[in-house]
Amino acid sequence: RSEADQDLNEVRHAAKEYKISEPILVDNDHTLTNQFKNRYVPAYYLFDASGKLRHRHSGSGGLQILQKRISRILNETEK
DSSP states (O other): OOHHHHOHHHHHHHHHHTTOOSOOOOOTTOHHHHHTTOOSSSEEEEEOTTSOEEEEEESSOOHHHHHHHHHHHHHHHHO
């Protein structure tokens, strides 16, 4: 998206500023992007505990649906 998005120091700074502790992938060589045939950012991929892809969402918006899908997957895992 921008050069800052690919600058690891900028990404680290933003993660620290927003207290993001989860792993962040910077896919500068587009390896994962190409594997998933992703064309839009941001892109979200939700996997269950067994590693099965359960939901994908590309582009902005749709965060309420994403949150519902996360909750559904987590609730299934807890049962």
